[in-house]
Amino acid sequence: MAAVLRTRRSTRRPNLLYLFIALTLIVGAACGSSEQTLEQQASRMDKKFMCPVCPSETIDQAQVQIAKDMRQIIRDKLADGESENDISQFFVDRYGIQVLASPPTTGFTSLVWIVPPVVLGIGLAALYMILRDMRRGKAALTSRASGATAGATPSTTNDALAPYLEAVDEEMRQSGPQRTAADNKVSTDSATINNGSNEVNG
């Protein structure tokens, strides 16, 4: 069956990807419009404020009186038609900025939001460049052939692994015939080298 599939699959993958993205967007658009009840809005807001007297619990989690009061305030104010920002400001005026479960996206505290994506972006770029360099290194190393590289794998094979190696070979046969020979060679080489080094150590 795999063989049949493979023959028909030459250009399908990118299309699948587009289909997936399109579907996600459609689903997103369809779901985004749903209305929130007041209680849903309130319980969502409960998670955004810290309980001022308990260590690192939101008012959603905390069971002390002040948290219950604050939950009630949110519901009362929402019922009065106040906006989320108003309520937020009300609590910040009362308890200071640390009442917010995550810092505002303006001023100094915006750093908390900006730094991670920037650093991760740089990291990703660095990773790409390192990988590219490693690939370049490959060209220089290929002349040293497989014997030099195989010594680095001290543990590749023994008798107990025979079934597994069979499975690997099977995999290799299925995914690309040209690689089977090379890989077998590596395995054998490393086994030989290993035995040598073991005798030295032991």
Added chain:
Amino acid sequence: MAELGQLTLMLGLALTVYATLGSVLGARKGVPELVVSARNATYLITAVAGVTAIALVTAFVTNDFSIEYVYGHSSTAMDRSFLWVSFFSGNEGSLLFIVLTLSLMTSIAMFLSPRGFKDALPYTTAILAGIMGFFFFVLVFFASPFAPLDFVATEGLGINPLLTHPGMFIHPPLQMSGLVGISIPFAFAFGALIAGKTRDEWLDAARVSAIVIWALLGSGMLLGAWWAYTILGWGGYWAWDPIENVAFMPFLALTTFIHSVMVQKRRGMFRMWNVVLLSVAFVLAQFGMFINRGGPVVSVHSFGASTLGIIFLAFMLFSLAFALIVFFWRFNDLKSDRPLESFLSREASFLMNNFLLLGIVGVTLWGVLFPLASEFAQEETVTVSAPYFNHINGPMLLALVLLMGVGPVLPWRRANRASLKRWLLWPALLAITALAGMAASGLEKPIALFSFSVLVFVITSIGQEWYRGTMARRRAGDNFAVGFWKLVNGNRPRHGGYVVHISILVLAFGIIGTGFYSQREDTILNLGESFEIDNYRIEFAGHGEEPRADRLAQWAIINVYKDGKYAGELRPWSAFYPGFNQVSVRAGISTGPIEDLYIIPTDFLNERGEGVLAGGGPVTRAVFRVSINPLAWWLWMAGPIFILGSVIALWPQPAVELSPALNRRRRPTRSAALQTGD
């Protein structure tokens, strides 16, 4: 008992100093007797720590309130079975527990260490003995659990009521053992580096011990989540609290290591990187200890104000310096021998996995430290809590899950288009079908639907590999079950890894369900009244109470009707502990694979509407928080699967690394000496 305990603590300190110095000197000057003697001293440390622990247990059992620690953490009124929890419920006792567990793990690790590791073992011993020495030092001079109480007491203060939960018997020990246990793979790697064994000599010992420690940590965190879910009273299980984060970060770093180490094992690459990862995990574990014991960050879990913070900070910085010095000393010997061949290869996908995991570590660390930075820079206290972590770590965790479906099916070295299509077509097709199906059936929340379809992608990818592998064996004549068994048996680390991946999928299933679809309402009910939420009706049918020496326990008797049919009774429970001025609740949970009905009594009221904590008249009304937590059941299912996967991955292959009895008696044969685990 106090004198005995104090004495054995000092003996322990002396032994650790001897073991550390003896190992190093013996190895450097070439005195095998000294090395052996130091190793025996290390075994003795375990015995000494055991005796110390027994002394403290005895003090607890005999209610020896002349000891401050016993006075502060137990009482005659508490449930006696929780004395075991009292043992490690405070700073001093938990440090003693850490020494006990580390010494035990050290002895086991040394006993089982592979024969080929002999030359490096003294240095490993020295590192571990040094770490234990630090804990003994703190116990003797700063936090002795045997310090006398300076007045006479006939009754103790009792145990923190939040800790009286079955999960507490296992969660803290696992967590502490896991965090301090990171020392063991670290010591294997760095012992080898110091000894100049900079190739792969340490690899198997470090890998196996890292997986054991990692499994302990992982199960510990799951148990902690379960505890929070049933007792903390908000229906959640993970809050990105600083202490949770500092336990999560070393776990992630260790996860990175046990993935990346496979590349070193199979391809001889990433050698330097793996050493870095172990150091990161080790230092992060120290950082966790610092935060936990008097660090500058507030948390629900911490041991409260303690002056130990600075000592642990110093130890963390020392660990960091040690790791850096050894690393750069051996820098040139750690280079990889092989280049990367392709961006589409298993090596590259491991790198991507490393990047994401460490990215999450970095993001989390940034979130933990930012309040300090803010206080320092603008003298304003801010909170960085769940919304930040969910927004930034959420997508990265999802990407990591997606990678679980791609990475393992990529071949080593280089993938070609054909193999990509062969392995990714069905998962992609099924994921898209699932997405379309869910959208068509009217489920809300696009992010959740997208996440679910990612889970489908990964599970199909794993299932496909198992299916194809099994079919290959079937063609060879085995039946389906035998074929599958042979497939798994043929490469246990790999298939154990898949089982662990499945447990993560199961966990993610629960997280997505509860995270996106939970409903919650607060309601006040008179006795006999009912309340409807979703397709449930709950009836406040009765109230019971039981005064105990240390608490007044009350519970509501709730009849649950689902779709109009009686579906059972729940007894959400709450107790007031006057000694702690604290209320502890136990949720009434009706659980199932689809959803949990989760009820917590927040207040019991008398007819005047006053809260009834301890007496105050018959209860006529009560306030409940009623939640429906979809898929929460799956969170706890992940635990057993996770453990199963770890056990499969660790189950020794015939003639493997950790079989000292065999290796010692026999001259190693060729296959035994190869020490292959994979």
